[in-house]
Amino acid sequence: MSDSGRGKGRLVADRRYPNGGQKGGQTATGRSQGARPSRSGSAGGAGAGSGRRRTPPRRPAKRRNFLVAFVLGIVSFVLSILWRITWRVTAVVAVLLALGVGYFYTKLPPVTELLDGRARGSVTLIDRNGAIFAWRGDQFGGAVTATSVSKHLKNAVIATEDKRFYHHFGVSPRGVASAIRINLAEGRGPLSGHGGSTITQQTAKLLCIGVEYDPSAWKSEADYVSDCRQSSLARKGKEALYAMAMELKYTKDEILSIYLNRAYMGGGAYGAEAAAERYFGKNAATLNPQESAIIAGLLTAPSTLAPTADLERSQKRAATVLRLMRDQGFLSAAEEEQAQAHPATLSAEAQAKTGGYFADWVMSTGPEYFTRDTMEDVVIRTTLDPRLQKAAEDAMNEVYTSKVKEGSKAEAAIVVMSADGAVRAMVGGRKTGISGGFNRATQAKRQTGSAFKPFIYATALELGHSPYDTVVDEPFCMNIPGSGQWCPQNYSKSYKGRVTMTDALAHSLNIPAVKISELVGRDLVSKVASGFGIKSELNTSPAMALGTSEASLLEMTGAYAGILNGGSAVTPYGLVDLRLKGDNEVLMGTGGGIRERVIQPEAAGQLIWMMEHVVTEGTGGRAQLPGREVAGKTGTSNDARDAWFIGFTADYVVGVWMGNDDNSPLTGVTGGGLPAEIWRETMLRVTDGTEVKPLPDVEPEAPQRVAQPQPQAQREPQRVRRDNIIQQVIRDLLGGR
Missing domain, CATH: 1.20.5 (Single alpha-helices involved in coiled-coils or other helix-helix interfaces)
Known part of the structure; x- marks a missing residue:
């Protein structure tokens, strides 16, 4: 059958459930479900039953609530x-x-230019045996890298400071948010307290965001550092930008290397290598876990947590670091347990805390550009003997513990010196083992009292007098132009009559000292004292004989060293030589030692013989040593404000001073008391185990005949004539003066 009059239908299935139809029934057009629809689907079909499908009617839209829509x-x-x-x-x-x-x-410069950021250099002081005993300045042991230090140190720093260091881009938003939350919870401002800074940000702060120190822009280096440590919002923003720039410029290990070299780690140490040397006497590459934990723990508070300041507190902080290292997988449970059971301890050099006063003094004697203001790392070899330093410190502690009244504020100082002026030990106060304190051995100028008298007798001996020459100890007055009559007295307020110069010195009699000083001439006494090294201005009045002039303990000990060595002046010194670290060339040598002769060896020997009698028969009896010859002199100033004992054996001179810092009188203390006992305790330890040697004294020739004492009335004219003759002889010897 022909279908020429109709279009071919589309090859699509019919609607299963068309509008108005039912399952399996006819469509609305009366066409069966199996009929093929029109191909065109338009109105061109024949009649109402042409197969055209009608568009189903749309359901009416629900109207939206006006308020919701708005x-x-x-x-x-x-x-x-x-x-x-x-x-x-x-x-x-x-x-x-x-x-x-x-x-x-x-x-940003090359990373190698950022490893050493100190504004000044350091000074390392070594003793006479070549061992380090003190550090000064900004210590820097040398540049290290994150790969050259001990892996334990690297891990400890990351575990403590920034566990996500290798995973962030320089700034940790999570860390910042956490820090702000903690600060607010603890009642602080959001930027006060915890910073949430990454290692990169901390490094940016250490670099001062690229701003270098300029003396013309800041009053001091401390002001510069304070400015770099600001915590303002603007500053934090700059640090963040700088940190991100560093992350782009450098590798993570390079950033960590800068941090490990520039961070301050207490005790004057900058960087990991200096800290390892300072506290443990080893290289940063050889640190074990517990030592690494000590150093990493310092980063939060280097001054207060430094093991040299408080080892126990430093160890407690290290224990926390070790737990963090275990939690983050850097240590096994067994390794952490082992480290916790054996906490790190200081090296012997760091633990000793020896020679602080001595080191301060040596630093003050060298040129500023190599000591206080050095831009280089300097090594100074010194005269310090650690055994003798310990002897002096132990002696000081022993006497103050056992013989000084509790609550006493009296201070003391000790100097131990060789006969050539080399200072072997120094204690500048009753508190030993400290640095930066007031050094009473070098900085205090105090009245010397009778400790000055040996210079009077040295002058007389140099002019030809004998230790056996006599002088009358009696009430004495003299007129001083412009001041009137002056009547000195002996300390005991008693008088011994005619005595030899030896007895007068042994018993520290004032009247004979004044008479002999006037006899030989105050100008000569002053010249001899200055020649022996008393640099302080001397009082040239008759009271000079009683030690009214002031001097330091170092000056006085050096002057006595000149007596021991046979009459030649010495310049006390502690610096042997100075060189740059890593360089063997000596840049400067010692500025001290034996100088010109002041008195002849025979006069010096006779004076030593006289001073030996001070200890064996006179005021210095408490200074006696078993089996050793000792010579010395006590000294007590006016109103007992200062007490001295300075003496020597064949090898060493030891000077001791005692007094109050406010110059108030001592209570019940004279030079022959506590100072002599401190001297004895020091010298017992100094000479322990050393060879016993005789003093280099010269015993004078005994007088052939000793005149019988005469009544005072008959004796006085003869004494006056004899004194006048002696004065004339002295004037002749001095060329008519």
Whole structure:
């Protein structure tokens, strides 16, 4: 049958459920479900039964609530506005961030230029045996890298300071948010307290965001450092930009290397190598876990946590670091347990805390450009003997513990010296083992009292007098032009009559000292004292004989060393030589030692013989040593404000001073008391185990005949004539003066 009059239907299935139809029934046009629809599907079919499908009518849309529509419209509008603002602001911030990071990126130098950031150098002091005993300045042991230090140190720093160091881009938003939360919870400002800084940000702060120290811009280096440590929002923003620039410029290990070299680690040590040397006497590459934990723990508070300041507190902090290392997988449970059971301890050199006063003095004697203001790392070899230093410190502690009244504020100082002026030990106060304190051995100028008298007798002996020459100890007055009559007295307020010069010195009699000083001439006594090294201005009045002039303990001990060595002056010294670290060339040598002769050896020997009698028969009896010859002199100033004992054996001179810092009188103390006992305790330890040697004294020739004492009335004219003759002889010897 032909179908030429109809279009071919589309090869699609009929609607399963047409509008108005039922399953399996006819369509709305009366056509059976199996009939093929018109191909065209248009109105071109024949009649109503042509097979055209009608479009089903749309259901009427539900009308939206006006209020909901209005609210949704407003929200949509606001969100669209916010989106437009947000992406524009984000774009601007991103551009500014890129510009800031790019700016700092162009300013970053090669990493090798950032490893040593000190504004000044360091000074390492070594004793006469070649061992380090003190450090001064900014200590820097040398550049290290993150790969050259001990792996335990590297891990300890990361575990403590920034456990996500290898995974962030220089800034840790999580860390910052956590820090702000903690600060607010603890009642502080959001930027006060915990910083949430990464190691990279801390390194940026150490670099002061690229700003170098300029003396013309800051009053001091401390002001510069304070400025670099600001915690303002603007400062934090710059640090973040600088940190991100560093992340682009350097590798993670390079950033960690800068941090390990520039961080301050207490005790004057900058960087891991200096800290390892300072505290443990080893290289940073050889640190074990517990030593590494000590150093890493210092980073939060280097001054208070330094093991040299408080070892126990430092060890407690290290225990926390070790637990963090275990939690983060850097240590096994067994390794952490082993480290916790054996905490790190200081090296013998760091633990000794020896020679602080001595080191301070040596630093003050060298040129500033090599000591206080050095830009280089300097090594100074000194005269310090650690055994003798310990002897002096132990003696000081022993006497103050056992013989000084509790609550006493009296101070003391000790100097131990060789006969050539080399200072072997120094204690500048009753508190031993400290640095930076007031050094009473070198800085205090006090009245010397009778400790000055040996210079009077040295002058007389040099002029030809004998230790057996006599002088009358009796009430005595003299007129002083412009001052009137002056009547000195002996300390005991008693008088011994005619005595030899030896007895007068042994018993520290004032009247004979004044008479002999006037006899030989105060100008000569002053010249001899100055020649022996008393640099302080001397009082040239008749009271000079009683020690009214002031001097330091170091000066007085050096002057007595001149007597011991046979009459030649010495310049006390502690610096042997100075060189740059790592260089064997000596840049400067000692500025001290034996100088010109002051008195002849025979006069010096006779004076030593006289001073030996001070100890064996006179005021210095408490200074006697079993089996050793000792010579010395006591000294007590006016109103007992100062008490001295200075003496020597064949090898060493020891000077001791005692007094109050406010110059108030001592209570019940004279030079022959506590100072002599401190001297004895010191010298017992100094000479322990050493060879016994005789003093280099010269016993004078005994007089052939000793005149019988005469009544005072008959004796006085003869004495006056004899004194006048002696004065005339002295004037002749001095060329008519």
